Amino acid sequence: MQAQLKTQQHAPAQVHKFGGSSLADAQRFAAVADILQQQNHHQALWVVVSAPGDTTDALLNITAATETQARDIALAALQAELTALVQQALTADAAVLVIKQLQQWLAAVPDALAKQQHNDVLAIGERLSALLLSEVLKQRGFNAAALDARDFLRLKQHQPDWTASAALLTGLTQAERIHVVTGYIARDDKGRSITLGRNGSDYSATLLGALVNATEVTIWTDVKAIYSADPRKVKAALPYSQVSWQQACQLAQLGNPVLHARTLSPLTGTATALLVRSSYQPQHAGCRVVQQDTAAQECAAQEKAQQQGFITELDNVTLLTLHQDISVSAAQLTLELQQPVIELPQQGDNLCWLLPAVCAEQALDYLAGLNIHAVWDTQRYYALAWLKSDAVAHTDTAEQLLQQQGVLHRYESTQQLIWLLAAPLPDDALEQLHRCLIQPQPVLQIVVAGTGNVGAEFLAMLGAQQQRFDAKLKLNLAAVVNSRRAALSDSIAVSNWQAALAAGVAWNAQQLAAYLQALPAPKVLVDITPSREFATLYPAVIAAGCDIISANKQGVTLPGTEYQQIKRALAQYQRQWLSNTTCGAGIPVQRTLQELLSAGDSIDEVSGIFSGTLSWLLCQYDGSKPFSEFVLQAQQAGLTEPDPRDDLSGKDVQRKLLVLARELGLTLELDDIALEPLLPAGLEQDSWQQFWPQRATLDDVLAQLFATAKAAGKVLRYVASLKLEQGKVCATVALKQVSADHALAAIAPCDNVFVIRSLWYCDNPLVLKGPGAGRVVTAGGLHADLAQLIHQLIGPATLPAPLT
C-alpha cells in the first residue's frame, strides 16, 4: 500500500516533528520557527507538533477530575497559562484570534467530558500548538496553516488505514504551504477521536512521512543523538551520529526512550531517512537512522553497526511465561499495551516475555481474552540489556561486576544479552559496565587538515602510534581534509587515507564545524595547512569541542584581536592548543619556555637561528652554483615553506619570533618586529612561478654577500633576537656575518639554535639546538604534541628502563 501512496506525491517532502519540550514557551516556539526557516524550502515542508510543555498532563488531570469545582479551577489555570503563551508568541492582533479559538475549545470541555469524549479534550493541546506555530510562521511571512490530523489520519484496530488516510490528505494538501499538523491524535474507523499513546506524536510524524513519501523525517527532541547509554547517568556515553535501521528496531524493542517500535514501523522498508536532532542545539547534525536500501549503504551501515554497542535499562519490569504455541506475538502485545514487551531468548519449552509491571494485569486480561494462559512472576526486576558490538570480544569483567550486584536471570542471544537484577545498578557500576561493554578503551578522534609534505608524513607515522597506544587508547582517524576535499567518514583506515580523500567531497567551513560537533569527545584537530583562512576557523573548531594541534603558524600569529578571540574560546570551552612545531619544528622550545616560566624563572632574551631552511641554505651555499639552485634542493627536501619566499623574505622567522614573544606573554604584533629580508625588494610579489625567471637578482645579491663575508673570514647567518630590557621589548630579524668561532657558526645544515638567557641562565645561557625543519622532525613534533594530549587522557607515559 505504501508503494502506491508514493506515486501520488510528486514534490519531495520533509517532515519535522517537535515535542512538548521543544514548544514549552514562546522562546521555544520562536526557536522552532528559526529551525523551520533554515530548512530547504524547495521541498514541501510538513510539521508535526505535540502539545506545549506539560499541557497534555494538565488536560489528563482535567479529564480525571471527579469534582466539577476542581475541574473548573484546573481549566481556568490552564486557560491563563496558554493565553499568556499565545500573547508572548504573537503580535496583539494575531493573538486575539488564537485566544478566542482557545477559549472556545476550553469552553466545550465540560460538555465533551459529559459525553465521555475525553480524547477530544486531550486533542486541545496539539490543536493549540498547530494553530500557534502556524501563526508564528505567518508572522514571518510564510504561507502556513494548521491541519488537524483527525481530518485525515484513520486507524483501524491500531493499524493505519493507508487508503482512507491518503485519500483524505490529498484533498487537504495545498502546494507551497507549510502544513502544521497536530501530533498524537487521529480518528478510528467509526470517526471517533483517538490518541496515539506514549510518544504518539513521533508515530504521527512517521505515519505522515509515509503518507507524503518524505525524503526525511526529523524528530526534534532534547537530545542531540542516540547514545550508547543514558547520558544522564553515564558521562562517557557515546553520541552516535548514525545507527542502522536494524539497531534502532532492536533498541526500540528494548524500550530505549529515544525511538519507539511504533515510530519506526511506518518507514521500515521505505527510502525515507529518519533523523533525531536536538531543537536546543540545532547546529548538531544529530543521529541518522539509516535505511539499508542500497548495497553500499547496507555495507557501510552494517560495518558501523558492528562496532556500536548500546546499554539500555528498564526498571520495574516483570516476566510473563507462556506456552510456545500461541497465536499472538510480543510485538502485537507491544502495540496493544503501547509499552515495550521484550521476547527473551527461549530457554526450554516456554516463551518468556519481559514487560513493565504496571501493565502486567492489562496484558493478562488481553491474553485471557484470546484464551491464552500466561503465568505472571510477580517479582519486580530491573533489566539491563546490552546490544552487542564487535568492538568487545569478551564480557568476563562485566559478568563479574554484575554477579557482584546480584544477577537473578541471564538471557543471551547472538545480538543481545539481558540481565535481570532485583534493584537498579548504581550509576558508578553502570559507568564501569559501559567501559567494559561499550568502550573498553577511550577513543581519541583525530581530524587531520593538510596532507602535503608534513601532513602526509604525520599520517604515515600515525599507524605506528595507533599500535603503540593500542592497549590503552584507540586513535581514530575521523577525517582528512585538504584545500580541495574532505573525507568525513568517522573512521578512516590510516593506510587508506589517500583513497578515502580521493573519494571525499568538496567541503565548507559550516559542514566541517557540524561534522566536528557531531564527533564524540575527546577529539583533536591537527592543522598542518599553511592557511590563514583555515586558522580563522579555530574558534568554531574549539566551540565544537576540539583541542587543536597546529604546525600552521598563521593562527599563532594572527593580529592580536583575532588571536585573543581564539584564546577566549579555549578558556570558555576548556580546550587546549598545542603549537610546538610552529617554532623550531620538533625542538621543544615553547615547552622549555613554558616550564621555565611555570617554575618561576624570568626570561630576558631568546635569540639564535630560527629558520631551518635559511640555516641549511647558508651552510650549504659555497658560491659554486647559483643560490636559487640550493633553494630548489631545499624545497624538494621538504625543508621550505610551501612558497620558499616566505623563508627568504624573513617573514617566516618574523612569525616564529612572534610565536615565542606570545609564549612569553608579550602583546606583540608582527609589525613590531624589525625585519631585514634576504630576498631583494619586489621579488616577494606575484606567484612562485612568476618569481622563478627573476631568480638571478637573488643569486647576484647572495653571491656578493657570501663573497664579502668570506673575505672577512666570516659566515652568513640569519639571526632572530628578542630582548626584554627594563620592560622594553626589542625584536629583530636580520642577516648577520659571524666569525668562524661564534656559537652560531658551528652548526649542521638545517640546525636551529635557541639561546635562552634568563634569571637562572644568566652568564651561561640555556641552548637548544637541532634540526629545525623537515618532514620527519616536524611530523615527529606534531606527534609529540599529540602524545601530550594522549597522556592527559590515559595517564603519564611509562618510560623505558634505564640503560645499564
Ligand SMILES: NC(=O)C1=CN([C@@H]2O[C@H](COP(=O)(O)OP(=O)(O)OC[C@H]3O[C@@H](n4cnc5c(N)ncnc54)[C@H](O)[C@@H]3O)[C@@H](O)[C@H]2O)C=CC1
Ligand atoms: N616543512 C617544515 O619543515 C615545517 C612546516 N611547518 C608548517 O607546516 C605546514 C604544512 O607545511 P607543508 O606540509 O610543507 O605544506 P604543503 O604545501 O606541502 O601542504 C599543505 C597542505 O595544506 C592543504 N591546505 C592548504 N590550504 C588549506 C585550507 N584552507 N584548508 C584545508 N587544507 C588546506 C593543502 O591542500 C596541502 O594538503 C605549514 O604551515 C608550515 O609552515 C611547520 C614547521 C616545519
Ligand SMILES: N[C@@H](CC=O)C(=O)O
Ligand atoms: N621553512 C621553515 C620550516 C619550518 O617552519 C623553516 O625552516 O623555518
